[in-house]
Amino acid sequence: MRRKNRIFWLFGRRKRCTIPLIVLIASILGMSWWIAEFSSKVLLPPPPPDQNLDHLRRNRSLKYYISKIQLLIEPSSSPCDGVEEVPIIVLVTSPPTRFEQRSAIRSTWAKHQPTYFVLGLDGPSVDEQLVDNYVEAKQHGDLVIFDFQEHYQNLTLKTALMLQWTLDRCPQAEFLFKTDDDVFVNPWTLKKVVRDNKDAQLLGYSINDTYLHRDAYSKWYIPRWLCPDDFVSGYLSGTGYFISVEYIKKLLTAATYVPLVNIEDIYFTYLVAKRYLRLTLSHDRRLSPKKPWFLFGCVYWHLATAHNISPEELASIWPKIEDIAKESYTRKEICKYYEFLSSDLFLY
Numbered sequence: 001m002r003r004k005n006r007i008f009w010l011f012g013r014r015k016r017c018t019i020p021l022i023v024l025i026a027s028i029l030g031m032s033w034w035i036a037e038f039s040s041k042v043l044l045p046p047p048p049p050d051q052n053l054d055h056l057r058r059n060r061s062l063k064y065y066i067s068k069i070q071l072l073i074e075p076s077s078s079p080c081d082g083v084e085e086v087p088i089i090v091l092v093t094s095p096p097t098r099f100e101q102r103s104a105i106r107s108t109w110a111k112h113q114p115t116y117f118v119l120g121l122d123g124p125s126v127d128e129q130l131v132d133n134y135v136e137a138k139q140h141g142d143l144v145i146f147d148f149q150e151h152y153q154n155l156t157l158k159t160a161l162m163l164q165w166t167l168d169r170c171p172q173a174e175f176l177f178k179t180d181d182d183v184f185v186n187p188w189t190l191k192k193v194v195r196d197n198k199d200a201q202l203l204g205y206s207i208n209d210t211y212l213h214r215d216a217y218s219k220w221y222i223p224r225w226l227c228p229d230d231f232v233s234g235y236l237s238g239t240g241y242f243i244s245v246e247y248i249k250k251l252l253t254a255a256t257y258v259p260l261v262n263i264e265d266i267y268f269t270y271l272v273a274k275r276y277l278r279l280t281l282s283h284d285r286r287l288s289p290k291k292p293w294f295l296f297g298c299v300y301w302h303l304a305t306a307h308n309i310s311p312e313e314l315a316s317i318w319p320k321i322e323d324i325a326k327e328s329y330t331r332k333e334i335c336k337y338y339e340f341l342s343s344d345l346f347l348y
């Protein structure tokens, strides 16, 4: 009897309350749905970024991709024409839009090395971008542009194109040095490194006994379906490594048998060179993939490369390096006391 009364109280006696009550319940439900929705967005991680690796599910043959990619722009005269000895040719990977980085490199270390920038095409505004790059290429004569999509995941393709281009245009070079546009290069120490490692097949900063990145959020993510081995016994950091030109043909031939992997240095220096061809990876810590804590000329002097260097940092360190280089002809011991500051302990 009492219960009936209560229900009557809710829905019967005060009919006027029914509609507001439904509205209230609905809004409570709505609120809680919204809170759940909102908190799930805050608390749960975002879905993994689209890594654009699906094309590799279709075909993982390097040949398949390379054969379709055309060379669009290159220096009008072949860089090594009429030159008998080219100790080092430098190729820099650079996305089309990074004018500032290329300009900083041109006015600093590239003055001392034959240096070329290798570019792909940039997504939605290809035409406009290509016009700018065309002007740049005319002006500086140091761009090599290929007809393929510029993307971090496509760096392996780009490296293969760089190897092929070196073989076609500068076969007499002794070493190809492959590097990035955010790398500081010290041409004087770079030459010393080569002199100290004359017989190297591949030479760089050897990263040993590591594991592949299986985290889909990582920039260096390699899914297991691309490379089932977790462990890598050693590879050369892609920030800057030398390949003896003698071995480029071997590498490219071998690469037609080794299924493509998205990470360039793992693919070429580990899977193709070390594992498939059993080549030796030589280590020189001066080809550093890191950056010194201190922006001192003398610290950079002891390194052949440093990574993550902005155009501003490059511009500020360069005059100091040039001064040290001039002095070093008469004072061999220059910067001696700074050597320990360029050890791995003071790099990050």
Ligand SMILES: *[C@@H]1O[C@H](CO)[C@@H](O)[C@H](O)[C@H]1NC(C)=O
Pocket: 058, 059, 060, 061, 063, 064
């Ligand atoms: C991938 O491309 C290569 C070279 O064009 C071809 O020989 C091979 O059959 C292709 N593989 C697949 C799975 O389509």
Ligand SMILES: *[C@@H]1O[C@H](CO)[C@@H](O)[C@H](O)[C@H]1NC(C)=O
Pocket: 051, 052, 053, 055, 147, 148, 149, 150, 151, 153, 154
């Ligand atoms: C890599 O380049 C090829 C050829 O242009 C293109 O089909 C593919 O989508 C590119 N990959 C990415 C991740 O952009």
Ligand SMILES: *[C@@H]1O[C@H](CO)[C@@H](O)[C@H](O)[C@H]1NC(C)=O
Pocket: 205, 206, 207, 208, 234, 283
């Ligand atoms: C990697 O191993 C080589 C010898 O195989 C060694 O010379 C080099 O110092 C090691 N690399 C690092 C970063 O310790």
